[in-house]
Amino acid sequence: AQSVSxxxxxxxxxxxxxLELGCNYSYGGTVNLFWYVQYPGQHxxxxxxxxxxxxxxxxxxxxxxxxxxxxxxxNLRKPSVQWSDTAEYFCAVNAPRGSARQLTFGSGTQxxxxx
Amino acid sequence: EAGxxxxxxxxxxxxxxxxxxxxxxxxxxxxxxxxxxxxxxxPKLLIQFQNNGVVDDSQLPKDRFSAxxxxxxxxxxxxxxxxxxxxxxxxxxxxxxxxxxxxxxxGTRLLVL
Numbered sequence: 183a184q185s186v187s188x189x190x191x192x193x194x195x196x197x198x199x200x201l202e203l204g205c206n207y208s209y210g211g212t213v214n215l216f217w218y219v220q221y222p223g224q225h226x227x228x229x230x231x232x233x234x235x236x237x238x239x240x241x242x243x244x245x246x247x248x249x250x251x252x253x254x255x256x257n258l259r260k261p262s263v264q265w266s267d268t269a270e271y272f273c274a275v276n277a278p279r280g281s282a283r284q285l286t287f288g289s290g291t292q293x294x295x296x297x
Numbered sequence: 298e299a300g301x302x303x304x305x306x307x308x309x310x311x312x313x314x315x316x317x318x319x320x321x322x323x324x325x326x327x328x329x330x331x332x333x334x335x336x337x338x339x340p341k342l343l344i345q346f347q348n349n350g351v352v353d354d355s356q357l358p359k360d361r362f363s364a365x366x367x368x369x370x371x372x373x374x375x376x377x378x379x380x381x382x383x384x385x386x387x388x389x390x391x392x393x394x395x396x397x398x399x400x401x402x403x404g405t406r407l408l409v410l
Contacts, residue, residue, distance in 0.1 A: 186339070216398070225300075226340075226388070226401040272339050282352045285330075285399060287339030 184209035184277045188288035195263055196296050203258040203291050205273035214276035215256040216285070217247055221269045229271070232256065243267070265297045299323065301402035303389050309408045315377035318405045321370070322391030328352075330399060331364055331374050332388040340388055346372060379409045 189204040207213065217229040230241025237249040247258045256273060273288040302321040310316050322329050327348050332340035343362065345352040349369040357364065361380070366372040376383055386406050390399040 218401075225403040226390075228398055228400075231398060274339075280353060280355070282345060284342055284345070284353065287341070289337070289339050 184213075184275055184279070184284075184286050186273055186275050186286050186288040188271075188273055188291050190291045191289070192292045192294070194294045194296065197265055198262045199295075201258070201260040201263050201267075201293070203271055203273075203293070205256045205258065205288060207254050207256070207273075207275040207277075207286075209275060209277040210254075211277065215247075215249060216274040216276070217241065217245070217256075217258050218272045218274060218287075219269050220272070226272070229258070263293070263295050265295045267293060268295045269293060301389055301391055301400055303387075303402035303405055305405055306403060307406050307408075309410065310379055311410050312381055313378040315375065316379055316407065317373050317375045318387050318389075318407075320372045320374070320389030320402060322372075322389070323400055326391035326393055326400075327369075328392045328394060329366055329372050330390040330392075331372070332390065334386040334388055334404070336385070343374070376407075379407075381409050383407060384409045 185208045187206045215232040218226045219229045220226050230239050232239045232249045240246045245260050249256050270290045270292050272290045274285050276285050304319050329346045331343045334340040343357045344354040344364045346366040349366050364374045386404040388404045389402045392399045
């Protein structure tokens, strides 16, 4: 079964600092990759996704992620974080499980941005 | 476009009681999912429906959990009887098909005492 690892459980940054959140997955076949974000008091929402093509994908609010197939990684980046980026970030992989495709989530990274 | 609706938002019950959660997916979405998110962990899939049929329920604890989507639209998830370890947020998500982006509801936060 596929698994997803997020290396950092809690990251604390000051505003304007650069961000990189790590994500590695275990499945060796074709995958779809996602980053979801959950702002305080809100529901999970899509930040960005990779299905195919350019491995560098851009999402909302200035976030981007790079798919490196050889490293089974899909790291999330932002050049300059803002206080409003404080949230929990989840990496997820959509891969086959039996006859269906299933979304498997990492354990999440809590990002706190200090003003 | 209306999002995924869930109710109730919060529920507190005692162990061994039963509880039910309701989900109404985005209109036209054929695939519906129920996830369990325990504090400090990512969501874990419990069951996946395609229209009114079950696609995958391999991670659903069937001795106490059940789910249905009788008319292929809204769905209910039931726990009977509840255990302390069932305390979690139960998320519903929907999508057009299995490979597409899943849209999540606000979740139901369950506390079992």
